[in-house]
Amino acid sequence: MPSLIAALSLAALLPSAATAQDATVEERLASMFPGVEAENISATPVPGLWEVAVAGQVIYLSEDGRYMVRGDIIDMMADRNLTEDRRNxxxxxxxxxxxxxxxxxxxxxxxxxxxxxxxxxxxxxxxxTYCRRLHRELEAYHAQGIKIRYMFYPLGGEGSPGWTKAQAVWCSPDRNDAMTRAKLGQPVNAKPCDDTPVQAHYDLGRELGISGTPAILTDKGVARGYVPADRLAAWLDAE
Structure with missing residues (x-):
């Protein structure tokens, strides 16, 4: 997935298109950055700061398009991560x-x-690291009645050590045992097999804009990062 930040940084070096004086802020900013649509740009609660959200990536621009801000906007009064809400x-x-x-x-x-x-x-x-922590606490999740279904998402991509290990886990006679051993840092030796789901899982994760692991997909939304069993259960149980 192309980096939104890289794309905007490059576009900022290019001559911007002329914009009509009566154009909206969204239209003016979109005209400065090829490939970004006005519908992807919206005002934030911070005066003068505009959000650009494309394919799950979120950055912020000043109204004149000169300044770019990377990072999350936190509403301290509401104790909410507004950027994370947008990504989710x-x-x-x-x-x-x-x-x-x-x-x-x-x-x-x-x-x-x-x-x-x-x-x-x-x-x-x-x-x-936090994927391994989650796995070490499987009993705690099970005690809360939570079933864990793993999909492979090796962050290093195809050809990385994590990718090779994911393939070995799937090709093992006992995949659950192999997954546990892999997460303990133990070697998993398995003969190569056809039709592993690693590529399909990885592609799906990229489509969802997932940039870190663990990412927990639920009926109530997406939890990005490790969540202790009791907190996850409380969230899933909440009305």
């Missing part, structure tokens, strides 16, 4: 479009022995 809203829209591709038969599933109260899908990288 976009991801949820995309998730609705690809829901038919969330095929459990292509996942590594860890289900509680008792009642399943919630099912979540976790995009995971076996080498990710």
């Amino acid at each position: 809203a976009w991801t949820e829209q995309q998730l609705a479009k690809v829901s038919d591709r969330l095929d459990e038969s292509t996942m590594v599933v860890f289900a509680p022995k008792g009642e399943v109260r919630h099912t979540v899908t976790v995009l995971t990288d076996v080498d990710c």
Whole structure:
């Protein structure tokens, strides 16, 4: 996925198109950055600062297009990350479009022995520190009635060590055991096999604008990053 920041940084070096005086701020900013539509630009609660949101990426521009701000806007009074809300809203829209591709038969599933109260899908990288922490606490999630379905999302991309390990996990006779060993940093030796889902999972994660792991996909939205079992259950249980 092309970097929105890189694209805007490059565009800022190019001559901008002339804009009509009566054009809206959204239209004027869009005209400065080829490939960005006015519908992707909106006002923020911060005077003079405008949001540009494309493909799950969010950055901010001054009204004249001169200054770019990278980072998150936090509403301290409401204790809300407005940028994260925006990213999640976009991801949820995309998730609705690809829901038919969330095929459990292509996942590594860890289900509680008792009642399943919630099912979540976790995009995971076996080498990710917080992915490993989440996996170490599977019993805690299961105690809350949460079923964990893993999809492979090696952040290094195709050819990376994480990609190779993901392939080995899928090709193992016991995928659950292989996943656990991989997340413990133990070697997973398996003969190469055909039709692994790693590429499909990775492509889907990119479509959803996921840039870090773990990313927890739920019926209530997307939790980006590690969430303890009790907090995740409380969120899923809330009306």
